[in-house]
Amino acid sequence: MSSIIQVKDLNKDFGEIKAVSNLSFSVPAGQVYGFLGQNGAGKSTTIRMLLTLIKPSSGTIQIFGMELQKHRKEILRKVGAIIERPDLYKYLTALENLRIFGIMSGIKISEKKLMDQLAMVGLAERAHSKVKTYSQGMKQRLGIATALVHDPELIILDEPTNGLDPQGIADIRNLILHLKKDLGKTLVVSSHLLSEVELIADSMIIIDKGKKLVEGKVNELFDPSETVVEVKTINDEIAREKLKASQLGEFILSKRNDAVLLKLHREQVPVVMKEMVQMDIGILSFHSKHSLEDYFLSLTTANQYVETVAN
Amino acid sequence: MWKLLQIELFKIFKRPRTYIAFGAIAAVVFLIQVALKFDGKSYIDLLMSNLKDSFDFNDDFKLDLLNGYLICFVILNTLLIQMPLLVALISGDSIAGEANMGTLRLSLTKPISRTQYMLVKFLASVIYTVALLIWMAVLALFGSMLIFGTNDMVVLRSEGIEQIQSFDVMWRYIAAFGYAAVALTTVSALSFLLSVFAENSIGPIIATMSIVIVFTILSEMNIPIYDQTVKPYLFTSHMVAWKGFFYVKADAEGTTINGSIENLPAIMRSLSILLIYIGLFFGSAVWVFRKKDILT
Numbered sequence: 001m002s003s004i005i006q007v008k009d010l011n012k013d014f015g016e017i018k019a020v021s022n023l024s025f026s027v028p029a030g031q032v033y034g035f036l037g038q039n040g041a042g043k044s045t046t047i048r049m050l051l052t053l054i055k056p057s058s059g060t061i062q063i064f065g066m067e068l069q070k071h072r073k074e075i076l077r078k079v080g081a082i083i084e085r086p087d088l089y090k091y092l093t094a095l096e097n098l099r100i101f102g103i104m105s106g107i108k109i110s111e112k113k114l115m116d117q118l119a120m121v122g123l124a125e126r127a128h129s130k131v132k133t134y135s136q137g138m139k140q141r142l143g144i145a146t147a148l149v150h151d152p153e154l155i156i157l158d159e160p161t162n163g164l165d166p167q168g169i170a171d172i173r174n175l176i177l178h179l180k181k182d183l184g185k186t187l188v189v190s191s192h193l194l195s196e197v198e199l200i201a202d203s204m205i206i207i208d209k210g211k212k213l214v215e216g217k218v219n220e221l222f223d224p225s226e227t228v229v230e231v232k233t234i235n236d237e238i239a240r241e242k243l244k245a246s247q248l249g250e251f252i253l254s255k256r257n258d259a260v261l262l263k264l265h266r267e268q269v270p271v272v273m274k275e276m277v278q279m280d281i282g283i284l285s286f287h288s289k290h291s292l293e294d295y296f297l298s299l300t301t302a303n304q305y306v307e308t309v310a311n
Numbered sequence: 312m313w314k315l316l317q318i319e320l321f322k323i324f325k326r327p328r329t330y331i332a333f334g335a336i337a338a339v340v341f342l343i344q345v346a347l348k349f350d351g352k353s354y355i356d357l358l359m360s361n362l363k364d365s366f367d368f369n370d371d372f373k374l375d376l377l378n379g380y381l382i383c384f385v386i387l388n389t390l391l392i393q394m395p396l397l398v399a400l401i402s403g404d405s406i407a408g409e410a411n412m413g414t415l416r417l418s419l420t421k422p423i424s425r426t427q428y429m430l431v432k433f434l435a436s437v438i439y440t441v442a443l444l445i446w447m448a449v450l451a452l453f454g455s456m457l458i459f460g461t462n463d464m465v466v467l468r469s470e471g472i473e474q475i476q477s478f479d480v481m482w483r484y485i486a487a488f489g490y491a492a493v494a495l496t497t498v499s500a501l502s503f504l505l506s507v508f509a510e511n512s513i514g515p516i517i518a519t520m521s522i523v524i525v526f527t528i529l530s531e532m533n534i535p536i537y538d539q540t541v542k543p544y545l546f547t548s549h550m551v552a553w554k555g556f557f558y559v560k561a562d563a564e565g566t567t568i569n570g571s572i573e574n575l576p577a578i579m580r581s582l583s584i585l586l587i588y589i590g591l592f593f594g595s596a597v598w599v600f601r602k603k604d605i606l607t
Contacts, residue, residue, distance in 0.1 A: 052419070072422070079420070083416050089322065
C-alpha cells in the first residue's frame, strides 16, 4: 500500500528544548492513522510541521510523494485539518465561516455544496446562526466541516473529540469511519482518548518526549493474546524486589507509584497469580487489563521507568 | 488575490468594533461643527488675537472667514492627531487578532503563501484607513460646506494670514486627504508590524500609540541638537506635511498666487520618507512572519 505521508528524521528544537527528535513514520493511503502520545509528547508540534505552521529544525516531510516545503500550495490544496481547537470567526455565521475557508482553499464552492457540508455534520438548521451561539460540540462539527469543505484527500484531525459529550464522540467516530470507508479518505487522528483511536485506527504511532516508541498496524502491535496485569500490593517496593528475585522478574513492565505492572500472555495469568500468592507478596488487587490504553500506558510509563533508572 | 482581499474586507466590516472609529469621527466632527455654528465668532476672535493690533476686522468679515473650508481645516488639525489610534485599532488586530481567535493557524493551513496572506491583510488595513479618511472628508469637508457655505479660505501662519480664493481650495483638500492617507498608512504599517509579534491586539495598539506619542513629542520639541539629527528621520515629523498644500506663494505685492504651493519639494521629500517607512515596516513584517512558527 502506498504512503500518503512519509516523514524521515524529523527534528524540532525550541531553543534548548527538543520537541521532536529523529521522528520517522509513514501514513498508508486510505487508512485511519492514530497519532498517540501524552500531553507534551510532541504530537501537535509534529502535526503543525505537517501543515507548515512550524518549520522543522531538520528532516524531511513528503506528502503525496512531494517535498512539503517545495510544493506547499499544491499539497495543502489536498489537505484538510483541525488543529487542537476548531477556532472560527465567532461573529460570523457557520455558512459565512465555511464559505471563507472554502475560498481560501482555492476552489469555487456552490451554496448548495456548502449547505450539504453543514448537513453532513448536522448543522444545516443552524447555518445562519453566529458561531458565538454554538455549543462546543457544534463548533467541533463545524470545524470538521471546514476541514472537509474542499473535498481533501488527506484529513488531519488533532484531538477532534476534545470537549465532546459521549454522543458527540460517537458522531465524530462514525463520521471518520464514513470518510474512510465510503469516501476513501486518508485520516491522521491524534487523540488522548485512546479507546476512541482503538475503535477507528488501522495503523498508529506512539510517541513520547518527541521520540517514536512504536509504529505499526493496530492489530499487530496490540496482540490480543497478551494482557497487562496491574497488581496492587501492601508494599510495592518489597513486592517488586521479591518478583525481581524470582523467575517472574522478566514480566515486570514498569514502575508506577501505585501498582506493579506485568505483561503476560493470557494463559500465564492464573499461574503467575498463584505464584505471587505463594510468595506472600501481600496482594490487595490483581487486575487484568486489555485495551489500547493499557498498552499505551505500559509503553509510556516503561519509557519513564527506563529514564528514571538511567538517571 | 482579489477574492482573498474581499474576504478580509468582509471580515473587517462585519465586526462591530470597526464602526467605533467611524462613530468617533462623526461625533468629534459634529461637536466641532455645532460649537462653531453657535459660537464661531468667539473662535475667530481667539484665532486672530495675535493680529488684532495690526488689523481691524469687522464682524461681517469674521463671519465670512467662518466658512466650510476653514472649519474643515480646523477639524483636520484636530482629528489627524487622534486618527493613528483609530487606524491602529484595525491594523494592530490584523495578525494578533487572528492569533488570539485561533483562526491564524487554520488560515495558514490553506494553500496561500504567507507573503500573499500578509499582503492581503495589509491591503485590507490600507483600504480601511482610506475609508476612514473618505468618511472624514464627507463629514468634515462636504458637511461643513453644507452647513457653513463656502468662501475664500484664510490660513493663519506665524508670519501672518494667507487668503486662498474659494475656487483654488478644493484641489488642495484632495491633495491633503491623499497625503493624510499615506501618513496614516505609515502608522498602519507600524501597527501591522507590531501585530506580527503579539498574540492579542491590545499590545500592538498600545505600542503603536506609545511610539507615535514619543515621536510626536520629539518632533515638536525645540531642541537644536534634535533638529538635524533626529527630527528629519522621525515619520511623525513628516505626517503633518499635508498642511503644506495650504501654504501658497505670494507675488511681490504680497498677493497669493492661485494654484501655487509654497514648498512642493519639501512635501514630496516628506512623502518619500513616509513611503520608505511604509516599505520598511511592511517588509519587516513579512520577513518576520515568513520565519515565524505558529504556536497559537
